[in-house]
Amino acid sequence: MAAPEATFVLEGRPTAQLIADQLRELIVQGAFRPGQQVNESALASQLNTSRGPLREALQRLCQEGILVSKRNRGVFVLELTAADVKEIYAVREAVELAAAHTLLDSGPEQIATTVRELKAIIKNMAKQVKASDWQALARLDMQFHTTFVSGTGNTRLIRIYETLAAESRMCILGLEVAYPRIDVLVQEHQKILDHLEAGDRQGLQRAIQRHMEKAVEDLTSDPEAAGISA
Numbered sequence: 001m002a003a004p005e006a007t008f009v010l011e012g013r014p015t016a017q018l019i020a021d022q023l024r025e026l027i028v029q030g031a032f033r034p035g036q037q038v039n040e041s042a043l044a045s046q047l048n049t050s051r052g053p054l055r056e057a058l059q060r061l062c063q064e065g066i067l068v069s070k071r072n073r074g075v076f077v078l079e080l081t082a083a084d085v086k087e088i089y090a091v092r093e094a095v096e097l098a099a100a101h102t103l104l105d106s107g108p109e110q111i112a113t114t115v116r117e118l119k120a121i122i123k124n125m126a127k128q129v130k131a132s133d134w135q136a137l138a139r140l141d142m143q144f145h146t147t148f149v150s151g152t153g154n155t156r157l158i159r160i161y162e163t164l165a166a167e168s169r170m171c172i173l174g175l176e177v178a179y180p181r182i183d184v185l186v187q188e189h190q191k192i193l194d195h196l197e198a199g200d201r202q203g204l205q206r207a208i209q210r211h212m213e214k215a216v217e218d219l220t221s222d223p224e225a226a227g228i229s230a
Contacts, residue, residue: 016056019047023057027066027077028169029135034079038067066166080170082220088167093212095149095161100204102152103196114151115197118144122193125186137185138172144189148196171219188214 023043026032044054058075061067068076078084103111121144128136142165149161188211195204 016053016060019049019053019057020060022047024061024064024066024166027061028138028166028173030173032077034077036077037073038075038077040075061166064163064166066170078167078170080167084167085171085219086216088164088171089212089216092145092161092164092168093209095157095164096145096208096212097205099149099152099154099157099161100196100208101201102154102157103148104199104201104204106152110151110153111196111199114148115193117147117151118189118193118196121147122186122189125189129183129186134173138169141172141185141189142169148192171215 023038032038038058040051040054040058044051047054058067058069062069062075066078068078070076103114121140125137125140125144128140145168146158146161146165150158152158188207191207192204192211195207
């Protein structure tokens with residue numbers, strides 16, 4: 001199968017990391033369909049690169065979990081199942097709850113800095129709601145949560161969370177057909193922010209849990225529409 005026409009052409013001498021970054025973005029944006037085989041030859045030609053850096057990039061994405069290598073068959077885009085979605089959001093919830101406690105135990109200056117950054121993201125989310133740009137909303141959604149976890153300054157929590165980023169964005173894109181109104185997504189994030197700013201530990205914990213539970217409910221209630229395998 002030919003590579004999607006949307007694939008970027010990289011200038012200069014592309015490194016494996018650069019190729020991986022470009023392909024990751026294409027995958028989470030839906031340029032490659034779930035289950036689609038990645039054509040090495042076509043991609044190498046379109047990216048004007050040799051097979052070596054491309055294969056290294058594909059291996060990185062396999063390690064991240066968004067590509068799957070099948071012996072004697074090739075490399076394929078991950079097909080998320082309902083079980084995958086539940087696992088992804090269970091881990092996200094655990095990490096974010098730990099981050100919430102860590103943040104609230106930190107100094108007021110650290111909390112204020114995180115709140116300021118989250119407010120800017122929510123403001124941008126509201127703009128994208130008006131524009132009905134779900135791709136941008138998906139990026140900002142993940143940016144909100146990554147910023148929330150990064151606010152702790154805990155490098156290990158941050159590293160764990162970053163490994164979930166690509167799979168999470170694939171899930172978030174599936175919510176486009178699951179959310180009846182996209183403004184609901186902004187409201188859910190605003191609740192998390194409000195509880196953090198107020199220092200409401202229990203309220204923040206409940207808001208995070210409900211946000212994750214709602215996403216799983218919506219994605220798994222109509223998995224076919226959301227692009228999730230049974």
